[in-house]
Amino acid sequence: MSLTESSATDIARAASLASRRLATLSEADRNGALTTLHDALLRNKSFILEANAKDVKSATREAESGNLSHSVLNRLDLSRPGKYDDMLKGILSVRDLHDPIGHVTLRTLLDDGLVLERVSCPIGVLLIIFEARPEVIANIVALSVKSGNAAILKGGKESTESFVAISQVISDAIADTQVPQSSVQLVRTRDVVSSLLDQESFIDLVIPRGSNDLVRFVKDNTKIPVLGHAEGICSAYLHSDADPEVALKVIVDSKTDYPAACNSLETLLVHRDALETVFPDVAEALLSKGVCLRCDKPAKAVLTKLLPATPVHLLQDAVDSDYRTEFLDLTLAVKTITPSQPGSLAVDAAVAHINSHSSKHTDIILTSSRGVADTFMKGVDSAGVFWNASTRFADGMRYGFGTEVGISTNKIHTRGPVGLDGLTIYKYLIRGNGHRASDYSQGKRKWKHQRLSP
């Protein structure tokens, strides 16, 4: 913890040096460190909860005076039933995941005695910036150690006391393991973030975990690659031949299961031929759950006619910006889809709308036709494209990854829910016996280029 007063460069350089040693540790050493960490956090539960209570107390005052939302207060409170134990269990479940390091993903016999391998390895140094939830610290430290990456963590001001206490326990625990001390650095000083974002020669990846504003701030202020998503504007396209029951179940779940999540539905595109067939029942179900529908003219006309009892505040006129808005509550933008010109397909118009309006997170189609679904799934350029299934499935646990670092809407490296694999890259190894490249260019030897089983 002595490093918290040091400059960003010192922190980043120390992380970089530590990352090289961490990358060479065995799986047993890395897993052993996670056990030690788990035990230390278990042993120091009351110490940490006392510190956390101070944060909760300050935050309660802030919330009462209206300066802090109650959801932040809830996220902060580590003493809520099951929360601390879940944090502890989380460390062990990351420990027990398959080792992401050292996988041979390609093996080629280049020539007799000359073998090329591509082997997975840690990326190097991660900078993780997060807001309220103090249990994220344990989660992120576990993911970093498991994947052999050094981590620099910076928490939010609401969780300062919890952060200090957890930092101290983690630092002391790490000292008893093979993991180099500087491979987990918890930075408490507030003004160091901008300087850390400048350390592109030492830091390889930034992972912001928190509000859209935080992600946007980070993306706008660094040249280091950023893993994450600023927003989740997810759409559903209701095709004319959608099964009514499937459509209703999936759309209601996508919108109402947890409206504040990034994988919740924000825009519903309705084929014009579905307006008076499948759509009304879907709309009625949404309205009955309190969802406000912001409709374009054709959709509103249909609902006004068929559902005349709808309260005025739940049936509004859409404006253009609604189709680019992440509402994160019980509001849904509705747009009618017609083929863009005679002879063209409605599904192409839906795909075009999504590609120019969505945030490339997750978009779905409701249709009974495999052909239409295939066109949609090929055409939509998003991390997740689903057919007759809820947007809410876009999640690392639900995908079966065991854990999730975040959801990426980037176009390179890793996309969608990011598991441990997203924290790895690879290197190429060649083992030879005095092989010269010139022998091949001069025709003295010939390439074999024979794929071997990895």
Added chain:
Amino acid sequence: MSLTESSATDIARAASLASRRLATLSEADRNGALTTLHDALLRNKSFILEANAKDVKSATREAESGNLSHSVLNRLDLSRPGKYDDMLKGILSVRDLHDPIGHVTLRTLLDDGLVLERVSCPIGVLLIIFEARPEVIANIVALSVKSGNAAILKGGKESTESFVAISQVISDAIADTQVPQSSVQLVRTRDVVSSLLDQESFIDLVIPRGSNDLVRFVKDNTKIPVLGHAEGICSAYLHSDADPEVALKVIVDSKTDYPAACNSLETLLVHRDALETVFPDVAEALLSKGVCLRCDKPAKAVLTKLLPATPVHLLQDAVDSDYRTEFLDLTLAVKTITPSQPGSLAVDAAVAHINSHSSKHTDIILTSSRGVADTFMKGVDSAGVFWNASTRFADGMRYGFGTEVGISTNKIHTRGPVGLDGLTIYKYLIRGNGHRASDYSQGKRKWKHQRLSP
């Protein structure tokens, strides 16, 4: 070509729109376009060579007045024996590579009737900025079309006439194919580069192909991810137990096969116990090829004693900056490696030197010990780490990738020689039948998470 006068935003937006349609084309359509392209370039050979002759003429004048290097002049000349035919053959060999799009790399049964797939897909829009070689245009267009990515190409001023002629032929040819016109845009205006580098909402990846200065300029002037390497500072570590014949062959090949290449050797690290055993023969062989050795004191003392006839200009004192220099000619920095403290290993000192001095391109070890080699290969954080094999093997053709987009020293996405795979990413597809996420969180249904064969 009407787009060359448009603004960077128009160019980038058009590429983005075109990329969505290109991404849905079948392999046959993409391959067919490459055949059409090949045939058009074959048919218009004399037209293009006439334009190229104008560039060569201007460049010759520039070279004679000392304003242009002869190597640039050589790279410019498309009429050199075999060059045009190689360009044409290159298009067909890219066409005949395995389709990188549509591979299912993960398939999981989430629950009955609910299947998750991870499928490879194009990245989207590439911006390729290159310098002299006009044949790169055909190569890049072929790679982009094959991988389903839209490409915006910007050539260097030396190849203006060739670029205009090739652009025209390619644009006309593309018009006869399924590939949308705007998916290949060749930009001739010079001042548009900076504006293109600002188009991060439409352009997904920048690939600079040319000098280190070009790569550095691009990296410093965009927020779009850049694929490439600014420099190749490759090192060899000569361990005390290296086989003399292997060491000599590999080091001489690494340094002298093609000194101007990024995968050539720039630094030789010599274990102190190898100074008077294996090193002298290696040094003698290098000196006989005209390599100038910039040595630290111990290495120079040994060579002065054992090779007293060495010309003074080939045996120089090293300065610190030599160990961070990409010489790109017949100069090699030599440094003696001693364990950093009693009880530590020399190989660890070599690894530490490389991790703090090399450019993470390719580094090699010469040793007879598998254990020492393993320590080196695990510890060195570079795209390529070889044992008893030349640095010059770091190359897409030599790795068996069929072609190469460039060599990446990035820490994320793709590392080392980049083949077609480096121009792809993936998306997650789910096919269901009305599945709701809430059924799983409420315990009404249970996850199966059963891995299926892709």
